[in-house]
Amino acid sequence: MTAAAALASPHLLGIEGLTPAEIELLLDLSEHYVQLNRSGQKKSDVLRGQTLINVFFENSTRTRTSFELAGKRLGADVINISPEVSSVRKGETLLDTALTLDAMHADLLVVRHPESGAVKLIAEKAGCAVVNGGDGSHEHPTQALLDALAIRRRTGRLHGLVVAICGDILHSRVARSNMLLLRAMGAEVRVIAPPTLMPAAIDRYGVTVFHDMSEGIRDADIVMMLRLQLERMRGSFVPSTAEYFRFFGLDRAKLALAKPDALIMHPGPMNRGVEIDSDVADDVSRSLVQEQVEMGVAVRMACLDLLTRKTPSNEGDAR
Amino acid sequence: MKRRFFKDARLLDPASGLDADGGLLAENGRIVDMGPHLIDGPDDAEAIDCGGLCLAPGLIDMRARLGEPGEEQKETIDSLSAAAAKGGVTAVVGLPNTEPAIDDASVVEFVARRAREVKGVKVYVYGAATRGFEGERLTDIGLLREAGALAFTDGDHAIADSQMMRRVLSYASGFDALVIQHAEDPSLTAGAVATEGEIATRLGLPAAPAEAEAMMLERDLRLVEMTGARYHAAHLSTAAAATELAAAKRRGLDVSADTAPVYFALNETELLEYRTFARVSPPLRPESDRQAIVTALRDGVIDVIASDHWGQDQEAKRLPFAQSDPGVVGVETMLPLALELYHKGEIELLDLLAKMTVNPARLLDLPMGTLTVGAPADLVLFDLDRPTRIDVASFLSKSKNSPFDGRPVQGVVVATFVDGRFVYDARDA
Numbered sequence: 061m062t063a064a065a066a067l068a069s070p071h072l073l074g075i076e077g078l079t080p081a082e083i084e085l086l087l088d089l090s091e092h093y094v095q096l097n098r099s100g101q102k103k104s105d106v107l108r109g110q111t112l113i114n115v116f117f118e119n120s121t122r123t124r125t126s127f128e129l130a131g132k133r134l135g136a137d138v139i140n141i142s143p144e145v146s147s148v149r150k151g152e153t154l155l156d157t158a159l160t161l162d163a164m165h166a167d168l169l170v171v172r173h174p175e176s177g178a179v180k181l182i183a184e185k186a187g188c189a190v191v192n193g194g195d196g197s198h199e200h201p202t203q204a205l206l207d208a209l210a211i212r213r214r215t216g217r218l219h220g221l222v223v224a225i226c227g228d229i230l231h232s233r234v235a236r237s238n239m240l241l242l243r244a245m246g247a248e249v250r251v252i253a254p255p256t257l258m259p260a261a262i263d264r265y266g267v268t269v270f271h272d273m274s275e276g277i278r279d280a281d282i283v284m285m286l287r288l289q290l291e292r293m294r295g296s297f298v299p300s301t302a303e304y305f306r307f308f309g310l311d312r313a314k315l316a317l318a319k320p321d322a323l324i325m326h327p328g329p330m331n332r333g334v335e336i337d338s339d340v341a342d343d344v345s346r347s348l349v350q351e352q353v354e355m356g357v358a359v360r361m362a363c364l365d366l367l368t369r370k371t372p373s374n375e376g377d378a379r
Numbered sequence: 380m381k382r383r384f385f386k387d388a389r390l391l392d393p394a395s396g397l398d399a400d401g402g403l404l405a406e407n408g409r410i411v412d413m414g415p416h417l418i419d420g421p422d423d424a425e426a427i428d429c430g431g432l433c434l435a436p437g438l439i440d441m442r443a444r445l446g447e448p449g450e451e452q453k454e455t456i457d458s459l460s461a462a463a464a465k466g467g468v469t470a471v472v473g474l475p476n477t478e479p480a481i482d483d484a485s486v487v488e489f490v491a492r493r494a495r496e497v498k499g500v501k502v503y504v505y506g507a508a509t510r511g512f513e514g515e516r517l518t519d520i521g522l523l524r525e526a527g528a529l530a531f532t533d534g535d536h537a538i539a540d541s542q543m544m545r546r547v548l549s550y551a552s553g554f555d556a557l558v559i560q561h562a563e564d565p566s567l568t569a570g571a572v573a574t575e576g577e578i579a580t581r582l583g584l585p586a587a588p589a590e591a592e593a594m595m596l597e598r599d600l601r602l603v604e605m606t607g608a609r610y611h612a613a614h615l616s617t618a619a620a621a622t623e624l625a626a627a628k629r630r631g632l633d634v635s636a637d638t639a640p641v642y643f644a645l646n647e648t649e650l651l652e653y654r655t656f657a658r659v660s661p662p663l664r665p666e667s668d669r670q671a672i673v674t675a676l677r678d679g680v681i682d683v684i685a686s687d688h689w690g691q692d693q694e695a696k697r698l699p700f701a702q703s704d705p706g707v708v709g710v711e712t713m714l715p716l717a718l719e720l721y722h723k724g725e726i727e728l729l730d731l732l733a734k735m736t737v738n739p740a741r742l743l744d745l746p747m748g749t750l751t752v753g754a755p756a757d758l759v760l761f762d763l764d765r766p767t768r769i770d771v772a773s774f775l776s777k778s779k780n781s782p783f784d785g786r787p788v789q790g791v792v793v794a795t796f797v798d799g800r801f802v803y804d805a806r807d808a
Contacts, residue, residue, distance in 0.1 A: 255549040255606065256517075271553035296517055296546045303519040 204237035227286030384420025393733035408798030437469025449478025460499030618671030639687035690778030
């Protein structure tokens with residue numbers, strides 16, 4: 061596999077479309093920024109004079125802060141805006157916003173939107189690089205990259221690992237991006253959820269479907285728990301938090317079925333006692349949750365860096 | 380060590396196809412030996428001379444109302460258990476339509492405790508599929524199942540909303556749990572107490588089209604195909620629904636159905652004179668539907684006969700027809716009414732018994748319903764041919780609402796055993 065020097069696409073809209081070489085490149089550069097962030101000299105001037113706008117149509121603390129920090133450490137001017145999502149004439153508002161942002165001559169836009177595909181729509185109108193900060197139930201590429209980095213740093217590889225992704229797969233963009241990335245890098249991926257939270261034809265991602273967590277988690281190297289969207293929870297997807305925790309929550313008993321040194325991940329924020337027991341979430345020897353946050357900043361620095369590199373040509377398809 | 384030897388019986392085991400004279404030895408509540416080779420039992424065993432009568436697995440009634448908790452004036456687990464034993468029934472499965480509803484594991488445990496106290500026939504329950512039968516929110520199907528609920532149903536409420544039914548089937552499939560549906564479209568049946576047609580028109584009763592059943596069933600079958608769930612249609616009553624079900628089975632879907640004696644033994648003419656004991660849900664159908672149900676039983680399209688036992692007191696039945704509550708008592712009359720189909724030459728004896736023994740046992744994953752070494756000694760001893768008349772005055776059920784009072788039938792239960800012990804004994808009667 062020849063190492064790529066840049067990304068073929070001017071935007072980072074999803075893991076879909078990235079080659080394994082591009083993923084390697086992003087992870088390797090992220091590794092470099094992990095070292096930088098851990099050194100006394102955290103600042104770089106890679107993005108000096110450039111403007112990064114975080115456009116979050118959906119609430120977020122963790123992801124927005126992480127992008128903000130990434131931009132500032134690279135020397136960019138960073139501003140955050142949270143446009144109101146009008147319930148009527150949503151499409152028109154979104155395009156208006158895109159045109160407004162374009163007129164400001166930003167160099168980078170990080171966009172999060174509750175609707176799948178909305179970030180792509182903005183990218184088509186924007187005259188600069190766009191990073192998907194999460195769109196609906198579609199993709200959340202920087203989350204998948206930071207998860208991969210956290211795993212790779214601990215285990216030294218992605219290829220051949222058994223990764224069990226458990227929880228609300230149906231609504232999860234994190235799951236979709238992770239399935240794409242992990243399969244591209246040669247990991248074995250299992251998805252675990254009650255049938256009501258499992259999207260149709262999910263096996264087409266090359267993953268194995270489980271409805272019984274104790275079967276799905278067996279001998280896994282990595283157990284990746286997803287946040288149960290409590291607002292969607294009461295009612296007809298899942299009967300109750302008590303039942304969910306009993307059958308799909310990660311506790312010591314279920315974790316014991318995974319490999320003895322299996323690592324636990326969660327994209328946060330966690331619903332303790334719903335999808336994960338505090339006892340395992342806070343076990344520093346097993347839980348990667350804090351490391352995931354740290355990796356998030358490094359991965360976003362790498363993404364911003366790569367997307368603003370002036371390459372001679374993006375026409376030559378790196379794929 | 381308690382041993383009981385059943386001597387000189389006609390052994391009937393639908394699961395293995397056995398129909399032969401022989402003996403059966405039970406020890407500590409289980410069958411330890413049986414077959415034509417067993418002429419005499421061990422000396423230390425208590426011998427029961429069956430005198431050539433039929434000895435079959437105790438009947439499993441997969442649809443009944445326990446009365447408890449909430450309607451103890453109509454039925455209790457004590458009275459139902461005594462009535463069931465008299466009917467040759469050794470296991471009863473209660474609907475979750477109690478008060479409070481069985482939509483919480485604690486109610487499953489309450490019924491189990493009451494059944495242990497009564498120590499009569501075996502008593503099981505279904506869990507509600509949606510909370511309060513409102514068709515809006517799933518129940519804790521996993522936790523209810525762990526507590527002992529055998530399957531999931533909203534009882535006499537149809538789960539009407541397609542998205543909700545899809546979720547019920549989908550979620551239940553994750554636990555490999557059976558979903559049982561009262562298949563009638565409630566938007567068509569609301570307020571109806573009869574089947575649309577000449578009789579309902581002449582009586583001036585609110586009526587619903589028979590098609591309401593097939594329509595709901597057809598939708599359900601598509602959802603089953605979509606979700607891969609296990610599905611059972613309760614008390615099937617129309618020709619159109621039987622046709623739908625047969626087609627689904629040919630397509631290989633994991634679906635099944637039961638019917639109740641009222642739907643193969645009666646037709647809508649029972650409603651004449653406004654006899655409220657003939658008010659049932661779904662309502663009685665035209666004769667052509669009754670005949671189709673008999674055919675569906677014979678062809679194996681309908682897998683199970685269940686009593687659909689629902690005790691109603693005088694207050695619930697001594698009312699104008701449309702204001703009366705639906706339901707008939709049935710555990711004591713299920714066997715003789717089913718045997719009518721055998722005596723008329725409609726269905727082979729073992730096939731008929733299978734619908735009340737091994738078939739419901741398999742559907743509900745109950746380790747019973749067969750005469751097999753190691754199986755529990757749940758047995759019914761009955762006289763296949765003895766004529767009698769159904770007499771509600773002799774019923775042990777707390778309620779007497781039967782439309783069959785006075786009907787001549789052939790077939791009398793002589794004794795019933797649960798785990799090898801007598802729960803009913805009329806050998807001297």
